[in-house]
Amino acid sequence: MSRTRVNNFSISLDGFGTGEGQSAEAPFGHAGxxxxxxxxxxxxxxxxxxxxxxxxxxxxxxEPGIGAEIMGANKFGYPGWHEDPAWKGPWxxxxxxxxxxxxxxxxxxxSIEMEGGTTFHFIDASPAEALATAxxxxxxxxxxxxxxxxxxxxxxxxxxxxxxxxxxxxIVLGRGxxxxxxxxxxxxxxxxxxxxxxSGVTHVTFTRPGV
Amino acid sequence: MSRTRVNNFSISLDGFGTGEGQSAEAPFGHAGxxxxxxxxxxxxxxxxxxxxxxxxxxxxxxEPGIGAEIMGANKFGYPGWHEDPAWKGPWxxxxxxxxxxxxxxxxxxxSIEMEGGTTFHFIDASPAEALATAxxxxxxxxxxxxxxxxxxxxxxxxxxxxxxxxxxxxIVLGRGxxxxxxxxxxxxxxxxxxxxxxSGVTHVTFTRPGV
Numbered sequence: 513m514s515r516t517r518v519n520n521f522s523i524s525l526d527g528f529g530t531g532e533g534q535s536a537e538a539p540f541g542h543a544g545x546x547x548x549x550x551x552x553x554x555x556x557x558x559x560x561x562x563x564x565x566x567x568x569x570x571x572x573x574x575e576p577g578i579g580a581e582i583m584g585a586n587k588f589g590y591p592g593w594h595e596d597p598a599w600k601g602p603w604x605x606x607x608x609x610x611x612x613x614x615x616x617x618x619x620x621x622x623s624i625e626m627e628g629g630t631t632f633h634f635i636d637a638s639p640a641e642a643l644a645t646a647x648x649x650x651x652x653x654x655x656x657x658x659x660x661x662x663x664x665x666x667x668x669x670x671x672x673x674x675x676x677x678x679x680x681x682x683i684v685l686g687r688g689x690x691x692x693x694x695x696x697x698x699x700x701x702x703x704x705x706x707x708x709x710x711s712g713v714t715h716v717t718f719t720r721p722g723v
Numbered sequence: 724m725s726r727t728r729v730n731n732f733s734i735s736l737d738g739f740g741t742g743e744g745q746s747a748e749a750p751f752g753h754a755g756x757x758x759x760x761x762x763x764x765x766x767x768x769x770x771x772x773x774x775x776x777x778x779x780x781x782x783x784x785x786e787p788g789i790g791a792e793i794m795g796a797n798k799f800g801y802p803g804w805h806e807d808p809a810w811k812g813p814w815x816x817x818x819x820x821x822x823x824x825x826x827x828x829x830x831x832x833x834s835i836e837m838e839g840g841t842t843f844h845f846i847d848a849s850p851a852e853a854l855a856t857a858x859x860x861x862x863x864x865x866x867x868x869x870x871x872x873x874x875x876x877x878x879x880x881x882x883x884x885x886x887x888x889x890x891x892x893x894i895v896l897g898r899g900x901x902x903x904x905x906x907x908x909x910x911x912x913x914x915x916x917x918x919x920x921x922s923g924v925t926h927v928t929f930t931r932p933g934v
Contacts, residue, residue, distance in 0.1 A: 686907025
């Protein structure tokens, strides 16, 4: 069965999935790279010399079994990217997705085929419509909701997420975009686990029972 | 040296230290007792049959070494308690403090001596002034900042907390009073540890270096 998953989604202790002031140079705004240092230190990201424990095992779950990703316009690019016809995302010629990627935007454009199996499609759709489209493209594999926080929140609110892996980083960002707003009681729909690791982060997984 | 401590301070995954709709019957509003079930299950609270692991060890730190507590008006009673001259707090004749307790309120009244060593004093003071008063009453022992979230936040913002023990409970409350608001970067002033336990909570400790 094809599940809808969120993987490696970092938030601060005060719940922000990104900082304030996002730009082409600072995709997470004033958060810089502080939300993702735990991930950069893993073998999965860093290669030889990277950590090999629970952080790495969970980080490794990002790719296997995923057949498509859905992301928000703010993840695909800096504010205003849609006015740049040459913009192909911030990841270079071979983005780390290697599947179809559906970018939710009111400014649709023709699909862009990248190296390594990633193709960006631009759709103006509700969460449920986007998921139906992505699921078809995933050919029976899982669909990843790639963020940012607003998109993850919208899919959680719509009841469309089967598995959420959030990573609570013990920093207080103070401002940015919050993950949990408007999701009162969402925990009651899931089996919840929390696991802290020596890097200082706490992995929180929400898994829908029976899925 | 006398330290200023916060112990056993529970917050939701979205950072709320209390729910919305506080009343005499529901001191934590719509959160009910969900923020404190981990604590009620410990040997410290429950007695025989209670849990004896990390949750219990940290919960036990509540009392030893404390010589005074400072609390906010909303912890001492339901909204409007100051209009009830007979109100002595919600804890019964023998409150669980056993020290002088300084209640921050614009509606001061004469001190109330309770059983078991607790005396309530009512003061209209800034965090720094209240701490100076409580520290003198503590006679060299530590001062506990007892909450609610607004009071803990005010003391953190004023740089007056040496040790914070927050307990992140994996529920999404959605509304209430947040602990972390206005505290951007506060983590950089502390050594931070996060430890999850089998009950599902994550103990987060902020300890000021060298204190």
